[in-house]
Amino acid sequence: MTNIFYVEYDAAHNSNFVFDIPEGHPCWLLVITQTPAQFWVDGKLKDYPPHCAVLFEPHQKVYYRACAEQYINDWIRFESDEPYVTETSLPFGKPFPLDDPEYCHKLFQLLVVENSFKKDYRESSIDCLLRTLFNKLLESYFQEEISPQHYNLLKLRAAIHNNPSHPWTISEMAKIISISPGYLQLIYKKLFGLSCMDDVIHSRIRLAKEYLRHHLYTVAEIADRCGYRNVEHFSRQFKQMTGSSPKRFHKHTGSLTVGTADSDEINP
Template sequence: MEIIAIRHDWPEKAGFVISRPHGREDYTFLHFMRSMEISVGGKTVTARPGACIFYAPGTPQWFRSESGIIHNWVHLGASVKETLARYGIPEDELLYPRATSFISDIFRLAEAAYFSEDPFKDEILEAYMTEFLIRFSHAIREEPHLPSVGRQEREKMQALRQTILTSPENKWTVPEMAALASLSPSRFHAVYKAVFGTSPMRDVIEARIRYAQSLLLSDGAPLVDIAETLGYADQYHFIRQFKAVTGETPGAYRQARR
């Protein structure tokens, strides 16, 4: 299973547009964390947060976000067609899998492996993509709404999560986030984990690290300044969390990609 390119929780600015009238020669998988305008079957529709699609080779691609975008994406070689058929994953169709946090988790690991020099990189990537496709196959066949979480509560969580992901530098606390959701801290934590499959503070930490990755590659700011921008009290706390999430220090990350 050839991975041509992959990114996890990748941000783009407001007004971002992709327009490929003739598609690509490979498969394109997209997972949107915000509402998007997207072309499906020749029609432009509004996809809800959490929407996914596997564009087949040659299928026209078009999507746009007026308010910016956070998404997971991967380009896969044409041989993945047989695997998609095996797992019952449709092509060129909007899909809404349940509890999509596993996508970011797997893509984060796969992206790190993709840029590594591990001698067994191909085998590692094959394993990650196989796990992703199997779990995705299960997720699109499950009931899209957890029975313990109502639709209104779920939508409130999705909106709040977008606020958190786009403002990772804020010094978020569970009580503060719970107040924004009009829930008690204990109920908020339980609902958040039920909906997204991860804890709210884990989401905050990973959002900060993603922002840090962008800052590390966009300029030569010292680590102490980046840590301060992200709301860390000291750079050593930032370095520990960065390494815990990515497997490497901020300095090593910057050097390897420059």
């Protein structure tokens, strides 16, 4: 059983913020930082960068403080007898960097929402969210060292996925995170398993599939909405990625409007 006593996200404090519980809480405390902070670890205060997680077990000394103009975190106090908590491999009281802080932040937002519902309806959802959160924490803890560009790459990838129709170029992407184009291609593929331009193409084709499934657009209109200035190029890439032409894909899933302007693309 798991019970949340309190959960909050985007908790903001000034530069004088200090959290000091010498005997700890009688329950678990999980803190995820969004800004730099100092934590009491191994008998002394240590500086930690943003996007760290730290798990305190019941009755463990808790001490952390702001070390910048503002301190912001997500945190949760809870009790649980679930093995994914009580038998976790995570360290207690020692911050470690998160590989995907935005994902964890969204889980905290969902936990706040679920915790506001009546007890009868929230227990299974809360347990599922906490299990997912602890899985993400374990992934982060056992991941190789996070590079200085890690979080910039995550933001860049989010921008690509949120706006795939933008005319992305390697030079522009490299400029956004202030590194060379060659280095961007190297570290992007190492982190995500595909090149930055392949990620753009995957995002555009994914968007095109949604248009083909759910909207009354011609192939030419979909190509334009997905960032293609040449409809034949769009059709070739779509078939290369999906094994099907846009027209054939539509026949099985969507509601494509067939127009005369699309005759070349939809009848390959």
